[in-house]
Amino acid sequence: MAKNHVFVGLYGSGKTELAINYAIKLKKDFEKVALIDVDIVSPYFRVRDFQHALEASGIVIVMPPQKIKNADLPVITQAVAGYLDNPQFKVVLDVGGDERGIVVLGYLKEHLFDTNVYLVVNTKRPFSQTVEQIVYVAKMLEERSGVRIDFLVNNTNLGSQTTCEIIYEGEKILQQASIILEKPIAFTVAADSIRYDGENELFRIERFVKTKEGLP
Amino acid sequence: MKKVMMKGVEAIGEAAIKAGCRNYFGYPITPQSELTEYMARRLPEVGGSFLQAESEVAAVNMLYGASSVGKRVMTSTSSPGFSLMQEGISYIACAQLPAVFVNVVRGGPGLGDIQPSQGDYFQATKGGGHGDYRLIVLSPSTVQEATELTLLAFDLADKYRNPVLIFADGLLGQMMEPVAFEEKEITYDNSHWALTGSKNRPPRQVTSFNIDPYGLEKMNIELQKKYRQVEANETRYEEFLIEDADILIVAHGTVGRIAKSVVRMAREEGLKIGLFRPITLYPYPYDALSKAAQEKSLVLTVEMSSGQMLEDVKLAVCGKTKIEFYGRMAGVVPTPEEIFTHLKTLIRGQ
Numbered sequence: 325m326a327k328n329h330v331f332v333g334l335y336g337s338g339k340t341e342l343a344i345n346y347a348i349k350l351k352k353d354f355e356k357v358a359l360i361d362v363d364i365v366s367p368y369f370r371v372r373d374f375q376h377a378l379e380a381s382g383i384v385i386v387m388p389p390q391k392i393k394n395a396d397l398p399v400i401t402q403a404v405a406g407y408l409d410n411p412q413f414k415v416v417l418d419v420g421g422d423e424r425g426i427v428v429l430g431y432l433k434e435h436l437f438d439t440n441v442y443l444v445v446n447t448k449r450p451f452s453q454t455v456e457q458i459v460y461v462a463k464m465l466e467e468r469s470g471v472r473i474d475f476l477v478n479n480t481n482l483g484s485q486t487t488c489e490i491i492y493e494g495e496k497i498l499q500q501a502s503i504i505l506e507k508p509i510a511f512t513v514a515a516d517s518i519r520y521d522g523e524n525e526l527f528r529i530e531r532f533v534k535t536k537e538g539l540p
Numbered sequence: 541m542k543k544v545m546m547k548g549v550e551a552i553g554e555a556a557i558k559a560g561c562r563n564y565f566g567y568p569i570t571p572q573s574e575l576t577e578y579m580a581r582r583l584p585e586v587g588g589s590f591l592q593a594e595s596e597v598a599a600v601n602m603l604y605g606a607s608s609v610g611k612r613v614m615t616s617t618s619s620p621g622f623s624l625m626q627e628g629i630s631y632i633a634c635a636q637l638p639a640v641f642v643n644v645v646r647g648g649p650g651l652g653d654i655q656p657s658q659g660d661y662f663q664a665t666k667g668g669g670h671g672d673y674r675l676i677v678l679s680p681s682t683v684q685e686a687t688e689l690t691l692l693a694f695d696l697a698d699k700y701r702n703p704v705l706i707f708a709d710g711l712l713g714q715m716m717e718p719v720a721f722e723e724k725e726i727t728y729d730n731s732h733w734a735l736t737g738s739k740n741r742p743p744r745q746v747t748s749f750n751i752d753p754y755g756l757e758k759m760n761i762e763l764q765k766k767y768r769q770v771e772a773n774e775t776r777y778e779e780f781l782i783e784d785a786d787i788l789i790v791a792h793g794t795v796g797r798i799a800k801s802v803v804r805m806a807r808e809e810g811l812k813i814g815l816f817r818p819i820t821l822y823p824y825p826y827d828a829l830s831k832a833a834q835e836k837s838l839v840l841t842v843e844m845s846s847g848q849m850l851e852d853v854k855l856a857v858c859g860k861t862k863i864e865f866y867g868r869m870a871g872v873v874p875t876p877e878e879i880f881t882h883l884k885t886l887i888r889g890q
Contacts (some may be wrong), residue, residue: 335547335574336545336546336547336550336716366714367570367571367654367710367714368571368655368710368711369713369714369715393653394653394654396570396654404848420711447544448543448544448545448718449544449545449546450546450554451581453544460703481545482543482544482545482718483545483716483717483718485543485718520802
């Protein structure tokens with residue numbers, strides 16, 4: 325088990341949802357877990373928006389200072405590097421979307437030893453629907469950050485309308501991208517009770533980021 | 541139809557492309573920058589032109605120019621940016637040019653914050669710029685509806701040669717939902733008025749200027765005639781469980797959707813509540829709301845503002861039914877629970 329787990333990808337690929345769930349999973353096996361929000365691009369639906377619920381579960385949340393947490397500013401706190409270096413902590417890093425979000429990783433590069441970097445892909449999202457697009461995204465993100473992506477993650481979904489067929493469809497596309505990129509698929513994500521008996525390891529998540537306003 | 545998972549602003553961008561829009565000019569501002577970015581990425585793929593303007597003032601004037609040659613044009617912004625565009629919008633309206641605007645409204649006034657709001661309702665519906673002009677204003681409540689209203693916006697803009705505004709709030713802009721796009725061939729023809737070069741025909745003029753007051757008044761009268769047509773033909777709204785309702789909630793956009801949850805919660809407790817959701821904010825569905833409010837004991841208007849649409853609700857209801865208001869401001873989104881609690885307090889007071 326690597327010490328640091330970094331989730332990267334395009335906007336809206338599901339990085340935040342996955343990072344939250346991954347931190348919760350780590351917390352079951354390890355005492356000290358930190359979830360770091362270095363999303364400098366998303367205005368809403370960030371780890372920091374779920375701060376209190378997560379802190380109650382004993383996970384350390386690292387985010388911009390309270391008084392500027394809603395500012396439209398690219399803030400990375402000093403503490404981030406500390407947690408990445410601290411051998412006592414398992415760390416999950418939620419990186420902002422696209423090439424603009426991932427520049428943060430270049431800055432943190434020297435702190436990313438013993439780290440797995442996962443590219444989160446939802447093939448139902450724009451710009452990641454074909455093998456060519458996914459390969460392009462992976463190479464572009466590696467180039468912009470100077471950090472190597474180790475694994476792909478199949479997070480194909482249509483929110484509450486997801487079916488197992490949709491997940492398999494994504495898996496097939498990702499398998500081809502995996503061969504071209506020479507990066508294995510770490511796991512497939514399925515929310516709540518959606519059936520999955522595909523070939524990959526399954527990572528079951530609970531939806532946090534689903535719209536909290538109770539919209540029908 | 542094939543479904544994809546899109547943010548509201550991305551879906552509006554894709555719908556604009558499906559509508560035949562190949563010219564986008566804009567300046568990034570949260571919470572709608574992903575729309576600008578989406579167009580920057582997608583328009584070159586379909587042979588269109590994306591241009592990041594040096595400001596919102598520049599962007600609106602680029603729209604003015606591109607529209608005058610008959611092209612489908614769009615820009616998007618958020619509240620402070622939309623304020624900057626007002627002068628140009630007034631020019632475009634007076635020159636009778638089609639153009640589609642998207643305002644993903646955030647908390648204000650002033651620099652405000654970047655959270656969702658509906659506080660730009662007055663600016664959108666009563667004329668944010670100068671002079672006697674009107675914008676057609678559409679208020680979607682889901683990502684799917686946002687795509688459909690974007691297609692409609694381009695059609696209405698061409699039909700009436702008038703600017704059309706998609707009035708979305710930050711939540712609708714940022715939330716992701718599955719959407720499907722209708723695959724149909726879009727054709728439009730503005731060649732009968734567009735500036736296309738006057739070879740073999742008399743020159744045309746597109747202008748918002750007439751130094752003679754009688755001439756300018758004539759232009760104004762023509763605009764007003766057009767607005768009466770828009771008012772007669774283009775009101776749109778949704779009614780949800782209003783038939784047997786004792787109490788009517790009136791809400792638009794995202795709040796309309798939250799209010800739908802309130803109606804469901806109330807019905808589960810045996811309370812007969814219905815929802816009237818205006819889809820066009822101009823033309824406002826006065827007649828339909830007037831009819832829907834008849835014989836109700838109470839009309840509750842809910843907004844993410846201090847009560848701006850409330851004034852139109854009052855005009856529609858015209859004193860015949862008691863009206864109450866519940867609103868949150870500055871980027872605070874009301875929950876279904878808090879609205880329902882407020883409603884129950886009102887019912888107890890009756």
